[in-house]
Amino acid sequence: MDKAFLSDRLPYQNHKLTQAEVLEAFATDAKQIIPALISELTNHRKMLVTRIGDAVTLINAESEDEAFRYYWTLWLALNEGEELRALEAKLARHRRMLSVIAGKPTPTGRLTDGAIEAARDYPIQDLLDVTFRRSGNRLVGLCPFHAEKSPSFYVFLNQNKAHCFGCQKSVDSISAYMELNGCDFKAAVLALAGGVV
Template sequence: MAKNNDNYYWKDSNKVNDAELLQVFPEAEQIIPILIDELNQKQKSLNEIIEDQLAVIDKDADEMSRWFWRRWLAVNEIDELSVINRRIARLKRQLRIAQGLPLPKGALSDDLIAAAKEVPIKTYLDRPFKRSGSTLTGLCPFHEERTPSFHIYPDQNRGWCFGCNEGGDVIFIAMKLNSCGFKEAVLMLSGGGNE
C-alpha cells in the first residue's frame, strides 16, 4: 500500500504549480522578499568574486592558462550564479502571484505550461506505436532507423530513444522536432494561448 501511495505522490506532486503552492502557504508572501534579498546579496558577492578572478586570470600571459582558468571559473562560479539567477526569477514570479499582480506581457502562466505538458506524446507524434508492457515502442522521431528504439512512458508522459539517447517530456520533444524555444513549444502544444 505504501508503494502505491509513493507513486501517487510523485505523479500528483508534479502537477502543483506556484499559484497552488501559494494558496497552501500564504505566509510565503512575507518570506519571499527576504529570500530575494538574500539571493541578491549572494549574487552581488559572486559577481565581485568572478570579476576579481577574471582580472587575475587576464593578467596571466600564458594563453593556455587563461583558457584553463576561465573554464574552471565557468564550472565553479558561473554555474552557481546561473542557479541563483533562476531562483531569483522564480521567487519574483511567485511574489507577483502572491500579490495578485498580472504576469508580465509575454510570460507563460503555470496553467499554460501544465496544459502543454498534458498533451500525450503519442498523440503529438502521430505515428504508430506498439504496446510493450507499460511502455509504447516505435521509431524514433529524432533519427532515421528501421528497428524501433523510441519508448514512451505514458504514466509519466515522457519519451526516450535508446538509439540516439535523446528524449524528455512533450515540451522537449516539440522543441527538438520544431527547432524552437520553450515558449514557442508551449504555445504550440497548448493551442497558442494569448499570453
C-alpha cells in the first residue's frame, strides 16, 4: 500500500506522543487527579506498612523459634513486600508525572564531574521523608525502603551515605534520589546539582 495514502489517513502514525504531551492535553484534569491519587496511594502505603509491622510483631510473639520466625517473615516479604514495592513504584510514577505537568523542565545537558560531585554532596537526609534521631556522626530512623518498627536505617553524615541494617540497602544521595523519584542517574544528578551544571 502507498505510504502517502496511509499517512493521510493516519496523520499521527509516526508521531509517538511523549508523556509530557499526553499530560499537557489533560493538564487541568491531571493537576487535580494526580495529587488525589498520590494521597490515596500514600494512605494505602501507610496501612500496608502498619499491617506488615503488626504481622512481624505477631510472628515474634507467636514463637521463639528462629526457623518459624524466618519462614513467616520470608512469607511476608514475598507477599506483602511485593505489594509494597508495586505501590512505591506507582507513587514514584505519579510524582514524576506531577513534576512534568507542573512544568518542571526535563533535565537536559551534559554531566560534568562538578555536577556529579555537587549531587553527591546534597544532604541525603533532606531527600528522605524520615524522622531522624541524631547519634554522634550518625542519624538513625525508620527505613524508607522497607517496613519496620524499630529503626535500623542509618545516615553516616561524614560520608553522606545511608545504610539499612534491616534490608541491607545502601544509598548515596544520587541513588536515593533515583529510587525515590523513579528516574535515571543523569536526571538525578541534574536535579540535585541545581545550578552547578
